Amino acid sequence: MSIIRMFYTEDDQPFRMCCFLSFNGIATVVGALLAFGLGHANNAAISSWKLIFLVIGLLNFCFSIIFLIFCPDLPAKAKFLTDQEKTILIQKISKNGKGIKDKKFKPYQAWEAAKDVTVYILALSGLCCGIINGGISNFLSSIIKSLGFTGIEATAYQLPTGAIEFVMVFCSGLAAIFVKNTRCILYFLLCLPGFVAIIVLHLVDLSNKSAVVGTFFFYTIGGPVILNWVSINSIGGDTKRTVASGSWFALYATGNIIGSVIMGISTAPRYTKGMIGFMTCYSAMILMNFAYALILIRRNKQRNKEQGGYNDEIAKQAVLDGFRGLTDFENRSYRYPL
Known part of the structure; x- marks a missing residue:
C-alpha cells in the first residue's frame, strides 16, 4: 500500500512518465554496450551488424510479451493489487479531474x-519530435563517424x-512533482540541450x-x-483524449519517417539538410x-472569473x-495544469 501512495499521488504523472523514459535511457546504455560487444564478434556465422539487430530485436520481443502479460491497462485489472489498494489507486487518480477510462466512443467528443x-x-509538436527522433536514432552513428571515428568507436560514444x-x-520528473505547473517550463528547458548541440554540430x-x-x-x-504525452493525458473525456493521442502518434510516426529521409546518405558528412530540419523543428516546438x-x-x-476563483469545493466538483x-471543455471546474 505504501508503494501505491508513493507512485500515485495527486499530480505525479509527469514524474511517472519521466521515470519510464529514464529507464529508456538505461536501455540505451545497455543497448550501446551490447552493440559494442557484438560488434567485435569476428567468428559469427552472420555479419556483426546483423547479429546486433537480431539480439536486440529478440530482447525487445521478449520484453514486449512480458509487458503485455503483466502490465494492466486499468487499475481494476491489476492482479498484483488487493481490492483495497485498487480503491486507493482509483481515489488517487480521480484527483486529476478526468475520471477513469471509458471505452464507449462518443462522436461529439471527437x-x-x-x-x-x-x-x-x-x-x-509530435511531428517535430518524430522528425528529430527519426533522424537522430537512425543516423547518430553516422554523425559520430563523420567526426573521424570508426564504427566501433561511434557505437561506444553512444553510451x-x-x-x-x-x-x-529523471530530474525533470522530480521537478514536475515537487514544483507544480512547471510542465511547459520543463518542456522548454529540455528542448535547449538538443537544440544547442545540433547548432554546434x-x-x-x-x-x-x-x-x-x-x-x-x-x-x-x-x-x-514524454511531456507531450503528459499534456495529452490532461485532456478530459476519454474519446477526446483518444483522438488527440491517435493524432499525436500518427504525426510522430510520420515525423520519424521524414527525419530519416531528410538526413540521407547523400548529404553526408555534414548532413546539412537534416541539421537545418532539426533546428527548424526545435524552434517550432519552443514557439508552440x-x-x-x-x-x-x-x-x-x-474559469476563475466565472466561478469567482478556485477552492476545495470547485476541485471536488472537478x-x-x-x-x-x-x-475538459464541459468540466468547467477543471483547471489545466501548466
Missing part, C-alpha cells in the same frame, strides 16, 4: 477534439547519450573530434516527447509550447464531473 487548438499544437537522457529526464569543423560531446545531448528529445502555455493560462483565468466522463 468533434470537440477537432475544434480544440491545443490538440493541433500537441500533434504538430553517454543514454546516461545523460536518464539523468536529465552544424557549425563545427568536422576535424574537431571534441565536438562528439554535442551528440551526447541528442537523446534529450525524449523529454519533450509558448502558445500552448498562453492558451491554458487564458482558459484557467476565464473530480465528480471527471467521473461523469465530461471533457
Whole structure:
C-alpha cells in the first residue's frame, strides 16, 4: 500500500512518465554496450551488424510479451493489487479531474477534439519530435563517424547519450512533482540541450573530434516527447483524449519517417539538410509550447472569473464531473495544469 501512495499521488504523472523514459535511457546504455560487444564478434556465422539487430530485436520481443502479460491497462485489472489498494489507486487518480477510462466512443467528443487548438499544437509538436527522433536514432552513428571515428568507436560514444537522457529526464520528473505547473517550463528547458548541440554540430569543423560531446545531448528529445504525452493525458473525456493521442502518434510516426529521409546518405558528412530540419523543428516546438502555455493560462483565468476563483469545493466538483466522463471543455471546474 505504501508503494501505491508513493507512485500515485495527486499530480505525479509527469514524474511517472519521466521515470519510464529514464529507464529508456538505461536501455540505451545497455543497448550501446551490447552493440559494442557484438560488434567485435569476428567468428559469427552472420555479419556483426546483423547479429546486433537480431539480439536486440529478440530482447525487445521478449520484453514486449512480458509487458503485455503483466502490465494492466486499468487499475481494476491489476492482479498484483488487493481490492483495497485498487480503491486507493482509483481515489488517487480521480484527483486529476478526468475520471477513469471509458471505452464507449462518443462522436461529439471527437468533434470537440477537432475544434480544440491545443490538440493541433500537441500533434504538430509530435511531428517535430518524430522528425528529430527519426533522424537522430537512425543516423547518430553516422554523425559520430563523420567526426573521424570508426564504427566501433561511434557505437561506444553512444553510451553517454543514454546516461545523460536518464539523468536529465529523471530530474525533470522530480521537478514536475515537487514544483507544480512547471510542465511547459520543463518542456522548454529540455528542448535547449538538443537544440544547442545540433547548432554546434552544424557549425563545427568536422576535424574537431571534441565536438562528439554535442551528440551526447541528442537523446534529450525524449523529454519533450514524454511531456507531450503528459499534456495529452490532461485532456478530459476519454474519446477526446483518444483522438488527440491517435493524432499525436500518427504525426510522430510520420515525423520519424521524414527525419530519416531528410538526413540521407547523400548529404553526408555534414548532413546539412537534416541539421537545418532539426533546428527548424526545435524552434517550432519552443514557439508552440509558448502558445500552448498562453492558451491554458487564458482558459484557467476565464474559469476563475466565472466561478469567482478556485477552492476545495470547485476541485471536488472537478473530480465528480471527471467521473461523469465530461471533457475538459464541459468540466468547467477543471483547471489545466501548466
